Each structure stands twice: as structure tokens, then as C-alpha cells.
Amino acid sequence: MNKSRIFQFCGIMACVFMILLIIFYWDDVGTAHFYLHTSFIRIQATHPTMTNQNQDLSNSKKTAGERITNSGATIIQDNLELMYLENTKGYKGEESSPKMEQAFDGIFQPNFDEKVFELEINSAKTSNELEQIQSERRQNIEDACSDSSIMFSGKNRKFEDIPSKELDHLIVDDRHGIIYCYVPKVACTNWKRIMILLSESLLKQGIPYRDPLEIPRDLVHNSTSHSTFSKFWRRYGKFSKQLMKIRLKKYTKFLFVRDPFVRLISAFRSKFAVQNNDFYNRFARQMLQLYANYTDPPLTVDEAFSAGIKPTFINFIQYLLDHQTEKEQPFNEHWRQVYRLCHPCQINYDFIGKLEGLDEDASYLLKLLKVEKLVQFPSSSRNQTVASWEHDWFAKIPVAWRKKLYEIYKPDFVVFGYPKPTNLLLD
Template sequence: MGKHHKEKLLLVFCLVSTFAISMVVFDREARSADLPRSRQNKGLSHIGNTSPDNTATLSPVEQQQSERLKRFHQYCNSNSPGSKRFSPDINLGRYSVSEKYKLIYCFVPKTGSTTTAHVMYQLENGRGTNKFLNRTPGLYLKRLSDYSKEEASLRLRTYTKFITARDPIQRLESAWIEKFLKGPQRDEYTEKYQSMMETVPHLNLKNKSPGDKVGNSSLQQIPFLAFMKAVARQQKRWYNSHWEPAYIRCSPCQVDWDYILHTDTLAQDYHHMFQKLGMSDMEDILPPVRPRKAGANFQERFENIPIGLLWRLKEMYKPDYEMFGFSQENELKKILHIETNNR
């Protein structure tokens, strides 16, 4: 067994231990601290009483929503406003509004945001109206920033609020695939972020084959390793909303969410939400169940990512992992499984 592999095994052991300890702390804090009154009355109201006696009566999707909201509330109650891991003030321009159905959604790119923008646009303007747009429908949606402070505050208190979340590492992979590998904006992003190549000076770029060039022959394709290193360095010149942590982008702990949707269960989560909100007649506009774009070559891409880099990214996205219930340990196990089979 090689040194690199032993280091990864050791890290997995440490991560699992840390995760187990955090779960115990979360549980103790949740029992010792009452939820804010608004969360008690609203956070889980759409799925009924979630007391132990009533949990068995919930459907699997309802139980899943209950667990997501519970963990989210635990995280926010465990982190005071002065903590670095607590969400900053809300940017109202990132919240879209459907007045017709009284919905509010915060855009987190690469979590199903484009799909959600199509759904929100059709809810407000009618079935099929999104087909006639020449730009992403998200640009046409009304935002909370379009209202006065009082009007925005009223809607945040009274409208149904939902957010889509995704495993941070999978979200990073998806962002790289779309923006640097084969998406329609590949050339634009490659030129804008060409300086990311500074993070991999050991690569002999001059001798790369023509297939590694993008658009203009002077531009080098951004390797996955360079992208991941650039994101981890958190420099302003390499910032982009497609890999900005959700806890920074949407200030989740400032909002009493009614639903938390996950990218890998997006279709069923939408179906559940529409059913509960009495919007079944609009279910035909919802996305079909389909495989995620990211993940097909997951292990292959991550095998060459240094373990120290994965650790820095884990710390960078730690609030997202914890508040939305994702586990980086599972992703590391996938990588280790492939390596073990190849040795």
C-alpha cells in the first residue's frame, strides 16, 4: 500500500471521527436549546407534528424533509451570529419571488438553479412561456431587491421559502465540467480564468497537444486540479457564483425555510412540495427524474487531487456540509474504493 493511499485512509478515519463527534454535539445542543418561536411554529408545519409518536405516520419523503430541516435548525442554533460559520446578512438580489404562488427561492448555481428558474418562470407566466426566452429565465424573475425593505421583510415572513442544495464537492465538479470542459461558455470562462494555470506551474504547458487548447490556440484548457486549487485559495480574481459557498451566497440561517431540496432528489422533492402546497395542477412543468451530469468520472478526476487540497476545500465548505447534511467522508470513500481495486 503506497504512502499516498495510507494518508487518505488516515484522513478518512479522522473525518469519520470528527463527524461522529459533531453529531453528538449537535444532538446535545438541540436538546438543551429551544428553537426560535418562528421556527417552532413554521419550520416543520407543512409536514405536521414531528414528535416521536407521529414520526412513523410520515411518508419517506416527509421524513426526509423533517430530518433536513431539523439538522439545518441544529446547525443554525449551534452557531451564533458572531461565528465565522454563521451566514452574513441577506443579499435580496439573490432571492426570486413568485407573487402568483407566494414562493421565494434563493439561487445557488449548480444545484438545479436553472431548472428551478424555468419552474418559477412558468408558475408566474404560464406553461411553456419559458420556451420563448432567449436568455436564462432567472434573469426575468422578480427579486426581493425589487421591493421596499418593508415589502421584502413581509414576504420573507409570510411566503413559502425553499432552497436547493448539493454536495459541495459534486457541485465543484459540475461547475468545472460546464464552465471549463464542455459547456457553451467554455471559451469565455477559459479566457477569463486563464490565470488559474498559475496554480499548476509544474505542468509543461508548451508541450501540450492541440487537443488541450481551447478556442484561441493561445489559451490552455483549465485542468480540474488547477480549478480546485484556485477555488481553495479563495482569491477575489477567481471568485464566481457557480462555486461560491451556499452559506455565503444565501445567508440560509437568516431565513425560516419551509423546504430544503437536494439536487439528487430534486424531482421527488418538487413533487412533494407541490402536493403539500396544493399546486398539483402544475406538476407537468416539473423536471423529469434523470441522472446528474456530474459524477460519471468522479473517481478518476479526484484520484489526482492531493489530500491536503481536499481537506482545505472541506474546511471552506464546512458550513454547507453541516447545515444541509452532506458528508465528504462518503466522497473520499468512493475515491479510496477505486484506488484499492486498482492496486
């Protein structure tokens, strides 16, 4: 065996040894709470690990004529594992080591050059008052999660035990250091637009979007438009949990919630009170068969609506209360509980917005994120559902059913600080 072969063999063995060390001793960074003064980041597009092959691969990805950008989030998704291996070579450390976090930080540099919209907080409250509200919301979650008398599915499991498919609502913007857990029926369309704009994950005619309302709805809700935690597993394998945990520690994490019962009304109105062929085929026909005595409902939503056949809100509540429903498949995301979508007992959110004060919370959040010069949160009147309608919508629902429904959604009421709807639960 000549010298070059020997050196080659030694190099391969060294690489194998390093990989084994990383697998067994990789820094287990915890999900410590990280406040909103975080330093936001942007990936250096000139990093030496970015190759022409990476650029060509990114440029080749297209969705409905929109090209996914090869800057920002795409670069880190393609190269982060290699960067970590370079920056942590030969390292064995303890949890939350400065070296590991420095390696992570060294990949990025801040960037705030872009300007799109000017925005000021339109609020009668002072910044101190707004921060006090946030502090109380965070504390309420912490108290609920530590209260042994409050139990719900998945409450006490560790982050490592959450299946990857349950992390698909965590959208990551590596350019600005933001993680958003989206909740359907809580202004998520426009918040997804904000995340696309900030991450520059979609291009229009070669240029990143600058107006969130220009991004088509079908692209907004297309999973390929976003970088989510659930995709880390396929991309990074054994490294995925570590990359997630470091981001959870260093990035700013936010979500928006709303009154759970009002959210259900909104879900019913948008998916069943209007013609929606997908939801008709997947759910409405089954509701009509099981709870409305239609043995053979129309095959299409057009035929059903033309004949005046559609599920009622009562049918929808029956579907939610039916024990068989979740035996067949988990709740659809539009009515799945927020604690199951966003895991508030495992993830320490820095900002908890509420739809009831959307304009104020959105303006305050964008300023805290230091992106208020980049984007303005779009206003929308589409499918507005207000809490004052709650009594009318539940008027025909038996009180016993309301109580059972409350038990299903009780964790969301408690964790996110919504008062128990006593007026709906009295006999």
C-alpha cells in the same frame, strides 16, 4: 393665505408626519418559520392603485422579443408601497402586528383556476415519511446554526445586516406566495423556469408560458426575468426590509442543494471542460497563467481548445484554494458556498430539496405548493454528475489539498446534512 392653500399645506404636513411615523415605528416583522400550509396569493389586477400609466410601463418592457407581463408580480412591485401606506395609515404598532399582516393579505386574493399538467407524486415513500425527511432537514439546519462550535462567515449576523447584493438569489413569486433561493449546478435552470411560469413574469406573443421547457435558457438566466430581494432596495428604499420580512414570514421558502464536492465537479465540467468563452476569459486564462505555466494563453476559447489548451480539474482546485482568489473578487456563484447564497441561518426554509432525490422531492414540493395542476418539473439529463465519480475526479488531487477544500465547503456539508467525505480525506 387662502383656505385652499391652508388645506394644501396641512395635507402636505400630514403626509410628511405619516412618513416619519412609518419610518420610525414600522412593524418589524420577524422571520418566523412558516409551514407549507400557507395560503397562496394572487394580486388583484383590478386594484384601484393600478393605473393606465403602470400598464403602459409594464407593457413597454421587452427582453429579446419577450414582453414582461403587467399582471401579478409587476403590479405589486409598482404599487405595493402605496398600498401599505393606505392600509396602515395612522398606525403605530409592535412587532408582528396582525394589522400589518392583514394589510398585506388584503392586497391579494387566491387563484387556482389555471391547469396545465396533471402530476402525481412518484415515490415509494408515504406523505408522512416525506414530511419527516423535511422535518429532519430543517432541524439539521437549526442545530448547525445554533451550535457555537460550528463557525463560518456571516453565520451570526441578522437578516438586516445582509447586503442587498447578497440577496439576488432569492426569487419571489407574489402570485402564489413562493420564495426560491436558486443554487447554480443544482437544477436551478428548470426551477427558474418553474418560477417564471408560475409568476407569469414573461409572455410569449402576449400569452404567459405554459410549458417550462419552452422558455429559452438566455431568458431563464436573465435577471430581468425575475423579481428578487436584491431589487427591493432600489424600488422601496427604507420600506424594503419590512416588505422582505413580511414575505419571509408569510411565503413558502425553498431551495435545492447537492453534495458540495460533486457540485464542484459539475461546475468544472460545464464551465471549463467544454467551450465557454465567457468563463474562459474571466477565469480559465487566469488559471492557465497562474497554475499551468502558460505565460500568454490563447485569447479565445476556440483557439485554446483547438490547441488542446484548457485548465485541468487540478488547476480549478488550485484556484479555489488560492488565498488571493477571494481577495480579488468573491467566488463565482457556480462554486460559491450555498450558505453564502441562501443564508440558511437567517432564513427559515420550509422545504430543503436535494438533487440526489430530485424527482421525488420536486414532485412532493409541487404538491405541497398546490401547483401540481399547473406545472410539471422538467426532466433533464444535461451535465449529469453523479457522486460515484467523486473518487476518480479527486484521485490526482493531493490529500492535503482535499482537506483544505473540505474546510472551505465544510459549512455546506454540515448545515445541509451531507456526510463528511472521509474516504477522500484519509492519508
